[in-house]
Amino acid sequence: MAAQEMTGAEIVIKALIDQGVDTIFGYPGGAVLPIYDALFQQNQIRHILVRHEQGAVHAAEGYARSTGKPGVVLVTSGPGATNAVTGLTDALMDSIPIVCLTGQVPTHLIGTDAFQECDTVGITRPCTKHNWLVNSAKELTRVMHEAFYVATNGRPGPVVIDIPKDVQFQKAEYVGPQNVVHKTYRPRIKGDIEQIKKAVDLIAHAKRPLFYTGGGIINSGPLASQLLRDFVKLTGYPITSTLMGLGAYAASDPQWLGMTGMHGTFEANNAMHDCDVMINLGARFDDRVTGRVDAFSPESKKIHVDIDASSINKIIHVDVGIIGDAAHVLEDMIRVWKAKVYKPDKDALAGWWKQIDAWRGRKSLSFRQTGDVIKPQHAIQRLYELTKDRDTYITTEVGQHQMWAAQHYHFEKPNHWMTSGGLGTMGYGLPAAVGVQIAHPDALVIDIAGEASIQMCMQEISTAVQFMLPVKIFILNNEYMGMVRQWQQLLHGGRYSHSYSESLPDFVKLAEAYGAVGLRAEKAGELDDKIKEMINVKSPVIFDCRVDQLENCFPMIPSGAAHNEMILADDAEAATVTEEGKMLV
């Protein structure tokens, strides 16, 4: 391909197109005007104007997580870049591929405290997988293509390309992506076959096995989910997943135990504690999952498959560590299982399932919906029942509503559940829903929210209205930062310090003010009709669902406790938290 000379801004656009980008999320400003000018003069890339740069990154995350493609963000220098930091950190923690382009002051002004200057690469270094400051247009084409390669290969993550304004005007040659090979970055994709054989042998001889899967399956792609289902069926073993991994395995399947972790099910957490072989595929032993590490699954041999070598033996010592992509490793595992004609230990497995069924009998997610007051769990359950037969995508904010959504909304397919797991970013859900709806215009996209979280990126409803994105914001309104209140009740003597949502807006009027539709449900009896109305409205909706104010989210592994020391809803009164536990988050 003959090299073409073009401006830096044109190189940016051309590289995006060559990388298969059709949508970017952004907000203009002085230092990115040349790129916005180039954007104006083409029609292959659609630009979604957000209302705040944090929203741009979360929208790109929603887009990325629901499509498997990288999300692209374009923001200006200084405040544009610093506003993006929360989103970048969120994407880093949850391994979401994001390419974020930031404008920078012209090279000759860098370091002079110029207007809207900040050290973007310095600020974003710890919250990106990698970042670049492009000093001349000559480097731009290489950096653009490298950025997509780095963001999407290995463990995915956000990258930042900081482009000074003069570089956007400079002319240089453009080269296509096929001509750019990264100098150093070669993530390992195929797992070590000897380790895989060792793992499969352990799996085959297990008496009380358990699959524990995470976001790595989703990130690997739909094939990994399919192979996971095949392998789980082949073995007949139980499976649980982290918050980030929901949907990789069908929730309706009898081998599914529900989510594990702090608000996981009784059966999943007890199985984690009592299993003798734990098969961790693409999860990272996060503290929300492990609880007290020295009491974590004390009797199990642990297998850990992760594309990131640094995840292995980081928190929990494992017996077999396999570095590789989940789909590749699962494919090899199935091949080895079949080649060696392994058969699970039927008797042991029957006993294990009997035990699991006994735990299931505890019905740890049960709640009582009586009277007019809507229980938040009931609201999610009704939302699930009324939307499960549609192509529905769920995003969430962070807090009690998020955990209730994870517990009571059941996912059959990967890429349909978007939540902020690692960073726990209130304000994630609405912009993420915007990104999902952009990618799936005909789908039903619902942000399950809390009345506190939603106010953190509320402004993005305006984006939804502008682009006619019929996202549904389903607010479980208990007038409290519910998870904060719950911890204050359990750990701080019921002193509800600043966790009451004072001076709430009238969400129905707020929706109307934005040009969206507002709905409200206050009684259990009207819930179904209102949800149906919400689904049928072809514009953005804010649904103010008034729920029981003091409902707590159970089951719960209290801080500093082990998996078999869960608090269940019916014995929550007796719950105690150790002094050491109070120190934890």
Next chain:
Amino acid sequence: MGANGRKPFPASLNPNTETRMSTETSIERHTIAVLVDNEAGVLARVIGLFSGRGYNIESLTVAEVDSAGHTSRITIVTRGTPMVIEQIKAQLERLVPVHKVVDLSSDAPGIEREMAMVKVAGVGEKRVEALRLSDAFRARVIDTTHTSFVFEVTGAPDKIDAFVGLMRPLGLVDVSRTGVVAIARGPEAM
């Protein structure tokens, strides 16, 4: 440099194995060589990794080693439990501009050297004694006035420590140390 001694993880990670517990808690000193692309910000990435994750840096040196290939070599001396040392290496390896990470305390046994310039001021007996001791350490005088010497001394870090310690009562006024550089024994490249 951020040598903050936060204990990154609880030491007892598997209560089943007594032996593992005892090795997990033992703090080891490791010298790690890191070959990196000599691009802007690469040192900040490495240092940020250590400070951000609470690892110790006892010494860190860096210089370009191949100007044609634009590679630099960073030598880091750190301390931690075996699990933390493994984690440090894995974290270094996943930095995008890192070519290679070699643990010169375990993967490939290495030799270490450090160089120091030591300024000693004084006259009379003390001045004579400083010069005499410098000879025992094979230190070279690289600058002198009637009232001072600058010694250049090379060796393992503890040899430098010893030399500096001996100079202290003899009029030590200034020390500049390079930090440790290290290389693997034998014919292989890193």
